[in-house]
Amino acid sequence: MRSIFFYLLLLIPTVAFAVPTIQPAMLPLGTGTDATAAGTARMVGAMLEYTRWPTARPVVRFCLAGNARHAGRLADISLSNGAQLQFSSVTGSASARSEGCDALYIGRLDPGPMQGLIADTRGQPVLTIAEDDPDCRSGAIFCLLYAPQTLSFQLNIDAVSRSTVRIDPRVLRLSKGGY
Amino acid sequence: MSAPVDNAPSTPVLPTLRQVLARAHMRLILFAVLMAGVTLTVTGVLVIRGYADRNLALIARTVAYTVEPALIFDDMDAARSGIAAVAASESVHRVDVRDPQGRELVLWRRPGDGIMTMIEGGIANLVAPSPATVEVRRGDRLIARVSVHGGAEGLGRFILSGLATAIACLVLTLIATWALARRLQRDVTDPLGRIADVAHEVRANRQFDRRAPRSHIREVDQLGRDFNALLEELNDWHSGVLSQNRMLERQATRDALTGLGNRAMFERSLPATMAQADALNLPFAILYLDVNRFKPVNDTYGHDAGDAMLIVIAARLRAGLRVGDQAFRLGGDEFALILAPGVGPEELEAIKARILDGMRQPIMLPGGQRVDGSLSIGSARYPQDSADARDLLRHADAAMYAAKGRRAGGRE
Numbered sequence: 001m002r003s004i005f006f007y008l009l010l011l012i013p014t015v016a017f018a019v020p021t022i023q024p025a026m027l028p029l030g031t032g033t034d035a036t037a038a039g040t041a042r043m044v045g046a047m048l049e050y051t052r053w054p055t056a057r058p059v060v061r062f063c064l065a066g067n068a069r070h071a072g073r074l075a076d077i078s079l080s081n082g083a084q085l086q087f088s089s090v091t092g093s094a095s096a097r098s099e100g101c102d103a104l105y106i107g108r109l110d111p112g113p114m115q116g117l118i119a120d121t122r123g124q125p126v127l128t129i130a131e132d133d134p135d136c137r138s139g140a141i142f143c144l145l146y147a148p149q150t151l152s153f154q155l156n157i158d159a160v161s162r163s164t165v166r167i168d169p170r171v172l173r174l175s176k177g178g179y
Numbered sequence: 180m181s182a183p184v185d186n187a188p189s190t191p192v193l194p195t196l197r198q199v200l201a202r203a204h205m206r207l208i209l210f211a212v213l214m215a216g217v218t219l220t221v222t223g224v225l226v227i228r229g230y231a232d233r234n235l236a237l238i239a240r241t242v243a244y245t246v247e248p249a250l251i252f253d254d255m256d257a258a259r260s261g262i263a264a265v266a267a268s269e270s271v272h273r274v275d276v277r278d279p280q281g282r283e284l285v286l287w288r289r290p291g292d293g294i295m296t297m298i299e300g301g302i303a304n305l306v307a308p309s310p311a312t313v314e315v316r317r318g319d320r321l322i323a324r325v326s327v328h329g330g331a332e333g334l335g336r337f338i339l340s341g342l343a344t345a346i347a348c349l350v351l352t353l354i355a356t357w358a359l360a361r362r363l364q365r366d367v368t369d370p371l372g373r374i375a376d377v378a379h380e381v382r383a384n385r386q387f388d389r390r391a392p393r394s395h396i397r398e399v400d401q402l403g404r405d406f407n408a409l410l411e412e413l414n415d416w417h418s419g420v421l422s423q424n425r426m427l428e429r430q431a432t433r434d435a436l437t438g439l440g441n442r443a444m445f446e447r448s449l450p451a452t453m454a455q456a457d458a459l460n461l462p463f464a465i466l467y468l469d470v471n472r473f474k475p476v477n478d479t480y481g482h483d484a485g486d487a488m489l490i491v492i493a494a495r496l497r498a499g500l501r502v503g504d505q506a507f508r509l510g511g512d513e514f515a516l517i518l519a520p521g522v523g524p525e526e527l528e529a530i531k532a533r534i535l536d537g538m539r540q541p542i543m544l545p546g547g548q549r550v551d552g553s554l555s556i557g558s559a560r561y562p563q564d565s566a567d568a569r570d571l572l573r574h575a576d577a578a579m580y581a582a583k584g585r586r587a588g589g590r591e
Contacts, residue, residue: 004446021588025255027252027253028253042253046248046251046252046253049251049317050248050251079318080317080318080319080320081318082318090219154253168248170244170245170247170248171248173249173251173257173261174248174249174254174257
């Protein structure tokens with residue numbers, strides 16, 4: 001009985017080494033109907049975590065524009081500094097500036113209005129996130145990249161430099177084709 | 180082969196000076212090296228341990244800072260590459276990142292640790308236990324815990340190299356002790372040993388001519404020179420005692436005036452000659468002699484004249500002796516002779532006649548007077564006349580007085 005216990009003890013390190021280390025590529029999307037929406041919410045939350053506005057925002061005005069397909073769970077986001085999210089929509093001729101947005105989440109939109117919307121935020125403390133711009137040409141700071149099982153993002157350095165919001169440089173390493 | 184038997188069990192075998200010195204040096208050096216080595220090593224270990232602890236904590240904090248966004252973005256690849264970027268250049272074996280529930284998120288291991296690193300790491304873990312653990316927090320939220328293992332190879336290396344250095348120092352100092360002991364042997368112990376040899380020679384064999392050699396160490400040389408001077412004095416003293424002893428013996432056994440043996444010596448010589456005669460089974464004889472006209476000379480010309488007369492008579496007696504015969508002055512004008520064993524009756528008579536004949540010539544006194552030095556002789560033969568010393572003397576004495584009486588009677 002004791003010898004069995006001893007051999008079991010011997011086995012423990014072997015078992016520990018045999019456990020494969022987790023190597024997820026990018027943010028893994030879970031399973032379920034709204035897995036993509038949940039992943040999107042996590043990623044957007046992380047982006048907000050590492051964004052610094054010129055002055056601290058106790059309430060982050062989070063604006064949605066265009067046809068956002070994966071924005072269903074954004075309300076789940078809770079920031080570690082305790083700031084609350086206040087959602088609003090930007091439609092028609094309204095701009096992020098006029099709506100007083102701190103963050104602008106852009107869904108599917110025609111290239112023209114999208115670029116206009118984003119150009120309007122230049123020099124403003126607005127974090128722009130494009131949901132449907134895999135080539136990241138719209139000028140948004142963050143572009144979400146959807147793959148079948150994972151979600152990643154690209155950071156547009158050019159856009160960061162034109163904006164007055166500051167992105168933690170550590171995030172740079174995490175973006176697609178990171179530096 | 181039997182071991183040499185120690186025939187003086189009461190005296191324990193004492194260590195030599197060199198052994199004592201070598202032992203003292205050895206202890207001193209061992210103590211010094213150990214003290215220095217232990218002190219330095221302990222101090223060094225404590226200092227390095229402090230640095231290692233802080234270094235490990237710093238690495239852990241850096242890792243935590245680096246992986247924090249990756250954890251927030253749930254990107255474990257990025258987290259792993261971030262850890263590798265920080266930890267690869269440091270002496271870190273393993274970094275693991277666990278979520279607050281303890282589940283492993285990322286595990287990084289240094290690839291291909293050598294056996295030396297393992298040994299050093301093992302030693303280091305004994306004195307500076309890892310890991311250093313740091314929490315990754317975002318605001319109030321605990322995201323993960325980062326544990327960094329290792330990071331103290333420097334400590335292990337220090338202890339190993341310290342040990343090696345201590346052993347090398349020990350070997351060096353042992354060689355130095357050996358050389359020092361040899362030098363001491365050559366400069367101190369050997370000269371002292373030679374002085375001791377000389378002292379032993381002097382004591383055992385009375386060889387006062389031996390001298391301790393010079394040395395080029397002042398104290399040892401001083402000791403040798405003082406010892407030699409002492410030896411010189413001892414030599415003088417010894418020869419003085421010897422000559423004094425000889426003089427005292429002379430005084431005790433010789434008659435100061437004539438140089439012949441005195442009565443004490445006669446009383447010693449007689450039994451010795453008897454024993455010699457017994458051993459050789461040969462007869463011998465003694466003669467008693469008396470100066471016939473000593474008292475009138477003494478009274479008439481003074482004691483100086485008497486003394487001069489006795490000296491001349493003694494010289495004449497001595498001249499008439501054979502080899503082995505002995506002459507004595509018993510006191511006053513009385514003399515005695517012991518004739519060596521082997522003398523027969525005829526030779527005895529011949530000797531007596533020769534002595535009387537030798538005295539026929541008158542004796543010249545210092546004052547210019549001439550006096551008669553004739554003697555009366557009585558003899559006794561051993562063992563014919565008596566085998567007892569006292570009896571033999573009495574016999575010779577009686578014979579002498581008889582001769583004196585005959586002479587006086589003959590003259591009157």
